[in-house]
Amino acid sequence: MLAPIVLSVAYSFTNANQFAPETHFTGLDNYTRLLGDEEFLTALKVTTILTLIVVIVPNVCGLAVALLLDRDGWLYKALRSVFFVPVVLSAVVVSVVWQAMLTDDGLVNTVLRSLGVDTPPGWLSDPDIALYSVGFIISWQMLGFCAVVYLAGLQGVPQELHEAAAIDGAGPWLRFRKVTWPMLAPALTINTVMLLITGFKAYDHIQVLTNGGPGTGTTATLAFSVVQTGFTANRTGEASAMALIMLVIVAVVSSVVLRFLQRREVDF
Template identity: 75%
Template sequence: MVAQVARPATRPAPEETTRTRRRRPLGPALGHFASFAAPGVLVYACFVLAPILVSLGYSLTNYNPFNPPTRYVGLDNYQLLLRDDQFLTALRVTSILTVIVVIVPNVLGLAVALLLDRHGWLYNALRSVFFTPVILSSVVVSVIWSRLLDSEGPLNEALRALGVDQPPGWLSDPAVALYSVASIISWQMLGFCVVVYLAGLQGVPVELQEAAAIDGAGPVRRFRAVTWPMLAPALTVNTVVLLISAFKAYDYIKVITNGGPGSGTTATIAFNVLQTGFDANHGGYASAMAILMLLIVAVVTAIALRFLQRREVDL
């Protein structure tokens, strides 16, 4: 008998192996991805998308819970908003407040972070002190500053003791009240900016600083050429967070000034939305105001984010 020689198993060509791998079913992978993503998507859909869609639906009606029936009015609410002096005033107030809150904590936060970028227990304690207002409730902060800035409060009493006969009406003067509120919000958000900038400063390589110093660059030149470019991501985070926080400010306005003094001198868009929807019961009109505010915030945030991220790449 002739012994049969076993033939070696033929290996598939590399192209065939690649095709086989590509043809593997994606079902299990998609199933695992869906199992992990489903809870987050469900929460997002229930608490973000659903309220937006409901508000969008109400904004196209004359919805008033105490004055039925509800009728479809189309874009009438949006057209009325563009001619509403109260809404346009609120838009101007919100814009001024947002500009102040974005600039002041960013500038002061960077300065404080540069001063606290040291080692030692004292600097660690100061970091905690600056961050403490961030963890406080905005209502608590508003109540505290309302007492401090009252006409007969400690600040005005100190100014009178220094010889100032007519201290400013920090919260009662229409020309000053908005800037007082913006200062309070900036004070609370300062600690957040300090922490973010400190994290960015700790990520700056020491070798770059030393190399710049060896080349003869002074402190200002080293900051401009080395430190500031490395802080671009921190600037992006702070700017976007401050922009969104300032544009939707409501609780500070409600507690400190209630939209006054005068006629809407500190009333923001968010404040008007709550007043129109719950006090005047014009739910449809308030929903249109909220949707328009959402669009403005989304567009402005997208533009700012795109500009700042492009700056990160350029640097």
């Protein structure tokens, strides 16, 4: 694990190129070039938007699903398994299925036309909404993971606390806000950090669904740009610098978020 990182650090200070006859030390040239490169800054913006979608949507929807499924009975147990199925599927399989559903003649637009929508959106072909479509698909796949984590948290809340709050006159909403939600802080921490990493490393879905388009870089994340720069353009040094910048961003953001969320956790 350490060797590729060390090699990437070394390459990032060179003009390494698969087709260049010689590799020379270039210092911080790759880094300074990237920080002023419009494509890199666009990829950073795209990654930020996508990560926000992937963090917020599965967290909110996963909590809602967990609250609905926090009941006894075989039906609810079966539904828990159903919601978790997308999590164990590969990103490629999920992307291929959704790509077929979101084409102009796919299931989604066919249903919309039957409901009277004359011109359904181009979910993956419209530059204005393609990124949000990708974010929705990744969120859909991660929803089951978040729901299971929240469900485990819900089942770990002592029933005595709910009973004491009810005796004091607290209604369902107040019990959730004052009892359940604080106890779910560890689950929120786990989900948020996992979703942050998922958003930042998003590549497979984008490669299959949009290939970085439509247009120029409208859905090209940092991870996608690293692969394109390193293996398509063969600029190994620049790709290594880009990957290390991404690594630093992920490490810093994850550490800050982790520290902030852990302050909310309570012991019982």
